[in-house]
Amino acid sequence: MLEISNLSHTYGSGPSAHTALGGIDLSVAEGELVCIVGPSGCGKSTLLRSVAGLITPTGGRILLKGVPVNQTPDDLAVVFQDYSRSLFPWMSVADNVSLPLRRRGQDKRQRRESAMDALEQVGLADAAAKYPWQLSGGMQQRVSIARALAYRPSLLLMDEPFGSVDAQTREDLEDLTLRVRGHHNMTILLITHDIDESVYVGDRVVVLSKSPGGIAGDLRVGLPGPRDQITTREHPEFVRLRAEVGRLVRGMRSHPAAAS
Amino acid sequence: MRVIARLWLVPVVVLLWELVTRLSDSGFFPPPSVIAVTMREMWLTGPASQLWLTDLVLENFPPSLARLFAGWALAGVAGIALGIMIGRSRALSRFVDPLIHFGRAIPPPMLLPFFIAVLSLGAQTQLATIVFGVIWPVLLNTIDGARAVDRQHIETARVFRLSRSQRLWRVILPSALPKIFAGLRLSLSLALILMVISELVASTSGIGYQLLRAQRDFDLPAVWGTIVLLGVLGYLLNSVFLAAERRVLSWHRAAKQTT
Incomplete structure (x- = not known):
């Protein structure tokens, strides 16, 4: 699905040059939810922006379904961290969600239906006629998720999507993400600095090391069945994995017993 | 009540004006009561079939207002x-920036003779x-x-691959609209001034x-009446414009209050 090989990126040139990514190899299978976690300044966002085609990396290659990414790919959507700057305040919630659908060749009625459908999935069907700024932060982020869902991308990028909401809302949005991915069979790349979150939502957790970013670890999350905010988080495997990811994020050696 | 609270100063000033002008007894400063009577005689003593407006009004007001609005609308469309x-092209902006500041520095009345020479006398010159x-x-x-469109809005437009026209009409233009309205409002009051100036000459x-004619005839109450008319006109234009702005930019005011 997504093949990243030897990806590197350097901002600027000369003595002030800053290497954000130093050669990353990553491959994501169809339908997988991969969490990228790492300390701040490890190039997580650079990685995401490269995949989204928002910047042209200085080295390496990104293939999406075998096609090199050099501008924003056709069936890719992004949920940004800062919902208030990503939603358009001059449009209603429904218009925000349906705006990108014109390219999908849908007429007005179909666009409206798709938007309502997506809003329903995030539990905001009632808010369609409202404006984003009339909603709480968590609800606004739901609108961005609905916009991405209505767009029906095969790859969804989420850049610290729950970083600006309170803890309770954060858990709700995590569960919402897990629920909707089931409906759409999307591949999701989720960037976060929250170790617990990465283990809770991810099928796989990829840990980036501090700058220049490289891959410090790649762990498969083998947690049982539908995840639950209480029981999953007390599961021994969850506890083991978060400790493991925590050590990797802090740049410590992998624990021998957990390295298997 | 709010209207009263806002406008109470007007009668006070008029009264004061009346008192001072009556005491000074200068021919250059007729009292407001005289000005008001003159205004009525000049403009509001026509036949009922013309809504009591005089020929003077019908001959002079419509062409003035037409020039004012046509000029403002043309400048608005071209300016936007x-x-x-x-604003969206850094190369272009670096290139034309000096030209803009050069053009802006020229007082428009100075160009009147030039426009008259090129376009000859008439509405096109005004x-x-x-x-x-x-x-x-x-x-x-x-x-x-x-220029100040939020980078994240532009990136969102890119990620969802909005078409060029969608980017323009649904993202850039609405985002710039609060600033555009501020500019349009300034232009409206300037347009009134320039309308008068251009009519003084051409x-x-x-x-x-x-x-100009009243001035030449030393008809001072008529001069003052016209000045009052221009003031009232400016006030009305601004009020109507503000009401329109409030409607169009309701999202902007509300969004600023909540975030």
């Missing part, structure tokens, strides 16, 4: 179109003067607004022309 182009004079606030504000009709 150019401003968006310049229009050119108004357009040239009022385009700057719209242009500069639009450039500013188009016209045979209009409110400015009427003012």
Whole structure:
């Protein structure tokens, strides 16, 4: 699905040059939810922006379904961290969600239906006629998720999507993400600095090391069945994995017993 | 009640004005009561079939207002179109920036003789003067607004691959609209001033022309009446514009209050 090989990126040139990514190899299978976690300044966002085609990396290659990414790919959507700057305040919630659908060749009625459908999935069907700024932060982020869902991308990028909401809302949005991915069979790349979150939502957790970013670890999350905010988080495997990811994020050696 | 609270100063000032002018007894400063009577005689003593408006009104007001609005609208459209182009293109903006500041520095009345020479006397000369004079606030504000579109909004538009026209009409223009409206409002009041100035020199009709004639006849109450009329006109234009702005930019005010 997504093949990243030897990806590197350097901002600027000369003595002030800053290497954000130093050669990353990553491959994501169809339908997988991969969490990228790492300390701040490890190039997580650079990685995401490269995949989204928002910047042209200085080295390496990104293939999406075998096609090199050099501008924003056709069936890719992004949920940004800062919902208030990503939603358009001059449009209603429904218009925000349906705006990108014109390219999908849908007429007005179909666009409206798709938007309502997506809003329903995030539990905001009632808010369609409202404006984003009339909603709480968590609800606004739901609108961005609905916009991405209505767009029906095969790859969804989420850049610290729950970083600006309170803890309770954060858990709700995590569960919402897990629920909707089931409906759409999307591949999701989720960037976060929250170790617990990465283990809770991810099928796989990829840990980036501090700058220049490289891959410090790649762990498969083998947690049982539908995840639950209480029981999953007390599961021994969850506890083991978060400790493991925590050590990797802090740049410590992998624990021998957990390295298997 | 709010209207009363806002406007109580007006009668006080008028009363004071009346007192001072009556005491001074100068021919150059007729009291407001005399001015009001003159205004009525000049403009409001026509036949009922003309809604009591005099021929003077029908001959002079419509052409003036037509020039004012035509000039303002032309400058608005041109200023917004150019401003968006310049604001969204760094190369273009670096290239034309000096030209803009050069053009802006020229007082538009200075160009009247030039316009008269090129366009000869008539409405086109007045229009050119108004357009040239009022385009700057719209242009500069639009450039500013188009330049300041939130980067994340642009990136969102790119990620969801919005078409060029969607980016323009649904993202850049609405985002720049608060600034554009600020520019349009400044331009409107400037347009009124330039309308009068252009009619003082290059016209045979209009409110400015009427003012000029009254001046030449030493008809001071008529001069003052025209000045009062212009003030009232400016106030009304601004009020109507503000009401329109409040409607169009309701999202902007509300969004600013909540975030």
